[in-house]
Amino acid sequence: MPRTRIVGRWTRLGIRKQLTTVAVLLVALPLCIGILLLANLLTSSLSNAQVTQAREVAHRTAAYAGERGPAAMTSFQLDDGYRAQLVDSSGAVVWTSNSHYTSPLSEMRPQPGDAEQEGAVRWWGPGDRNEHRDLVVAQGITHAGDPYVAIVATSQEDQQSAVTVTTGLLLACVPLVMLAAGLTAWWVGGRALDPVDEMNARVSRITSSTLDERVPLPEAQDELRSLAITMNQMLQRLQAAHESQRRFISDASHELRSPMASLSGALEIAASDDRIETWRELSPLMQTEASRLSELVQDLLALSRSDDGGLELTITETDLDDLAAQEVARLRRTATVEVTSKITATRIEADPTQIGQVLRNLCDNAARHARSRVHVDVRPLEHAGAMIRVEDDGNGIATADRERVFERFVRLEESRSRDQGGSGLGLAIVHQIVTAHGGTIRVDGSEMGGARFVVTLPGPR
Incomplete structure (x- = not known):
């Protein structure tokens, strides 16, 4: 055999x-x-x-x-x-x-x-x-x-x-001893596996609506207790993921409802009045809401692809200073605030499209919350890699919220609410892209008075 x-x-x-x-x-x-x-x-x-x-x-x-x-x-x-x-x-x-x-x-x-x-x-x-x-x-x-x-x-x-x-x-006694040993081992094995049966019964009763339940911990400090602890940690992560998914769906529905309602209302008004002037008056509103809706859908799709299998990166030699200069020029054309920059020639190995989105999201976020000025700083690090700093002179972000700001649809205090045109997903996308490149991102207070986002990207791998 x-x-x-x-x-x-x-x-x-x-x-x-x-x-x-x-x-x-x-x-x-x-x-x-x-x-x-x-x-x-x-x-x-x-x-x-x-x-x-x-x-x-x-x-x-x-x-x-x-x-x-x-x-x-x-x-x-x-x-x-x-x-x-x-x-x-x-x-x-x-x-x-x-x-x-x-x-x-x-x-x-x-x-x-x-x-x-x-x-x-x-x-x-x-x-x-x-x-x-x-x-x-x-x-x-x-x-x-x-x-x-x-x-x-x-x-x-x-x-x-x-x-x-x-x-x-003596040999005739061997089967009796074997029988006794087998029965004893069967009984001891059953007693030892009782906690597993309890865990199995408890887990089989857990549904999506009862993810707050936990498996019982055996009293013995052994491998089964470690297994129970690991299962409870897994259930806790599942509960957190489920709650995050529910919040995500709820927030996405809320965000989609607003532009959809605006578009629907504008269309109803236009339908009730066939004058060309009415269409011309409503056209900017409809274009704005359609753009907002398109941006939100694109952000949702980007995060969905990242969740499914990670971002697909096309790593090439990238001139980070050129990407930063393009975003600064774009921001100066579109924003109503002063945009200053300090850009040093910097070359890294990265996905230029994804890093360009990082710069765009950070710049747009700073422009939305700035009072009058946004500053962009790009430079190479001493040994390898690069650093991106984008700061504004707005109200800043409270220390307690500096980790939460990278969550999806996070609601901060009114001073930096996302009711100023953002989708609530831009910083979450930035965090995903930077992490996929092996970099880090943090937020702290700026000397200008607002928030300062600092991104570090690694050197050649």
């Missing part, structure tokens, strides 16, 4: 089943390995004890035969469970403890004084057939100058059967 398919099936099990499976395996595998190790340790211990005892029996048999000779072996008292033989140098059995064993019990022929062994079972395995193998010890002796070998054999079946029975009983 491919590895990816196995991983896919595993991930589909769910956290609780995965936890239970892992717990069962972590209990079963070490337990089975431990039982097998115990069986082998027990086998080795019993084998060592049996080998020691068999060597003692072989030593006593050899000593008796060496002292009294083969003829006296008929009176030798052999331990229960053992078989013994005495073999001469030609390999013939000269004495046996059991008449059924007439052939030598082993091919081992140690030298006189030496001992050898074979057949000891040191390891245990399931279905091991070695338990029927005899343990054989042979020791060389001499009697009357003739060499002999005393051979002693004993069965290992009893010891190995004991190990097999013990191991089988």
